[in-house]
Amino acid sequence: MTGASTEPDRRISRPTSMTMLGLGLLVLMVIGLLSGAVAIGPADLLHMLGRRLGLTDDPERLTDSVLWAIRLPRVLSGAAVGAGLAVAGAALQGTFRNQMADPHLVGISPAAGLGAVAGIAVTPTGGNPLLMMLGAAVAATSATLLMRRTATRVIEPNQFILVGLALGLAMLAWLGAIVLAWDSPRVPTFNFWVFGGLAGSTWSALGAGAPIVLAGAAIVALSARSLDLLSLGETEARHVGVNVDRVITVILIGTGLAVGGAVGLGGVIGFVGLVVPLVLRAWIGPAHRWLIPASALGGAAMVVAVDTLARTVASPVEIPVGLFTAILGAPVFVWFLMRVGRLSS
Amino acid sequence: MTPAVEAIGISYRRGATTLVDEVTLSADPGEILGIVGPNGAGKTTLLRILAGDLIPSGGHARVQQVDPAQTTPLELARVRAYLSPKGVTENPFVVRDTVAMGRHPHRRAMLNAEQHDAIVESAMERMDVLHLAGRVMSSLSTGELQRVGLARVIAQETPVLFLDEPTSALDIGHQEKVMRVLRSLATGGTAIMVILHDINLAAAHTDRVMLLDASRAIATGSPAEVLTSERLSSVYRQPMEVVDHPHRDCPLVLTVDHPDASRLA
Numbered sequence: 001m002t003g004a005s006t007e008p009d010r011r012i013s014r015p016t017s018m019t020m021l022g023l024g025l026l027v028l029m030v031i032g033l034l035s036g037a038v039a040i041g042p043a044d045l046l047h048m049l050g051r052r053l054g055l056t057d058d059p060e061r062l063t064d065s066v067l068w069a070i071r072l073p074r075v076l077s078g079a080a081v082g083a084g085l086a087v088a089g090a091a092l093q094g095t096f097r098n099q100m101a102d103p104h105l106v107g108i109s110p111a112a113g114l115g116a117v118a119g120i121a122v123t124p125t126g127g128n129p130l131l132m133m134l135g136a137a138v139a140a141t142s143a144t145l146l147m148r149r150t151a152t153r154v155i156e157p158n159q160f161i162l163v164g165l166a167l168g169l170a171m172l173a174w175l176g177a178i179v180l181a182w183d184s185p186r187v188p189t190f191n192f193w194v195f196g197g198l199a200g201s202t203w204s205a206l207g208a209g210a211p212i213v214l215a216g217a218a219i220v221a222l223s224a225r226s227l228d229l230l231s232l233g234e235t236e237a238r239h240v241g242v243n244v245d246r247v248i249t250v251i252l253i254g255t256g257l258a259v260g261g262a263v264g265l266g267g268v269i270g271f272v273g274l275v276v277p278l279v280l281r282a283w284i285g286p287a288h289r290w291l292i293p294a295s296a297l298g299g300a301a302m303v304v305a306v307d308t309l310a311r312t313v314a315s316p317v318e319i320p321v322g323l324f325t326a327i328l329g330a331p332v333f334v335w336f337l338m339r340v341g342r343l344s345s
Numbered sequence: 346m347t348p349a350v351e352a353i354g355i356s357y358r359r360g361a362t363t364l365v366d367e368v369t370l371s372a373d374p375g376e377i378l379g380i381v382g383p384n385g386a387g388k389t390t391l392l393r394i395l396a397g398d399l400i401p402s403g404g405h406a407r408v409q410q411v412d413p414a415q416t417t418p419l420e421l422a423r424v425r426a427y428l429s430p431k432g433v434t435e436n437p438f439v440v441r442d443t444v445a446m447g448r449h450p451h452r453r454a455m456l457n458a459e460q461h462d463a464i465v466e467s468a469m470e471r472m473d474v475l476h477l478a479g480r481v482m483s484s485l486s487t488g489e490l491q492r493v494g495l496a497r498v499i500a501q502e503t504p505v506l507f508l509d510e511p512t513s514a515l516d517i518g519h520q521e522k523v524m525r526v527l528r529s530l531a532t533g534g535t536a537i538m539v540i541l542h543d544i545n546l547a548a549a550h551t552d553r554v555m556l557l558d559a560s561r562a563i564a565t566g567s568p569a570e571v572l573t574s575e576r577l578s579s580v581y582r583q584p585m586e587v588v589d590h591p592h593r594d595c596p597l598v599l600t601v602d603h604p605d606a607s608r609l610a
Binding site: 228238239240287 | 429434442
């Protein structure tokens, strides 16, 4: 490095940052497992793990089944939801060169909700949640590719966000109309589609949704170099050899899968995809080979933490996760908009 | 010698407007071909066709024997680099990372990381941006962005360079420096096509000049042949006088008072 370097001072190296994020997530997951209506201590957690791994023949306790059947799928679902949304946010922001792009704000999460309900409609009663997850993934991918077509027609970044907001509101209205008119116990309530929720987490839903999130996140992670080059702008990226249309389609399919799986598991939760990449970009820098995995860890940590709060602060009443993410995320978004306004004036 | 760049009867029409009208040109390896002409003459459109950004409505183009409209972006990026007038757009990366993006088409080449880094380093040094290597792009001035763009293009190490007004935001010292670097690249065998608004820069530093006016190439040849006072005065609608440069072996173009000047004053 030259003496005049003003590269953002990283007193913490990127591998160290990743380790910190990973450990932070682990700690938050353990706290999540130990929090709730039934008092569970670390010893109970070890007891459950010991029995599951076949290390002990101790008789089953009540806490074992609470941990295994309720809390563990819930915490893991929260992690998958957060990872999927944050990775999708980072991918959208990179692809559209718009730091306000977020799966919720640009209408992709509400579209995924509509797809999920369509998936439920074609699933026989008591059937596997896979069709719901796939419906969400297909709808989210379609909405993402639609927004790509929009982006090639609008110039102003704010206009792109407004088009997305309109798409999202329309999707939400259709979703509300269908959910309220159908009024079936098989369909989660309208609340779930507006503010999300992890109360209904099950192993079977996790088994169907998590692989979709993982596949989407992996596709985005493998496109890290293309995302870096796209920051030059599409024309310049093409000049240095990027097959722009192809890589963007691949990235957006990955994004759609990540959002679809996340919405299928946790409903429509806002601001995670916006705030997590925003904060992490400032922390570890813009290179996507670090930003994407960091967003996965950071998003997972955020949703696990917020879900733990959501089910403990007003216990036994549960507050929807999305309310908390909005309370935390909206001010960050407003601050960011003000900062962008100041920079461009 | 096979020309590095060849265009035969290239046209580009959008609706009823013809932006480029049957332009024929060639540039050899080692040659600097300057493109001059008034605003709207079709210079940028011509360069973008050759660079593969636009598909011509008529005619053929060849860059290193390949048709830019028929080649994959990656193959094209190995034969030509292109600099837009803005240089490089703002991005969240630092200067060094941005210049290194020029290495993308060669990342599968048999080079180790140190060799790639050395090429990036040398490109930054030649464009006088090495001292900015760790700076974030958003902190640079317009002229610095343009030099970073040039460094990125040089790091791409292609046999053909297309440069659209690479000196428009540069101070006079950096203008001359850039033209010296282009000359040394040409000496190494690179073919360079460069749009210049500063006619004297074109007169002093190019091997041949093509003068475009109203979508057509109206003259191509050595600067002394093309840049005559009659031709320039008529094309730019501004009286000009061309004299011999007192120190360099090239023409020197001077603007003189417009006949309207006294009337308008």
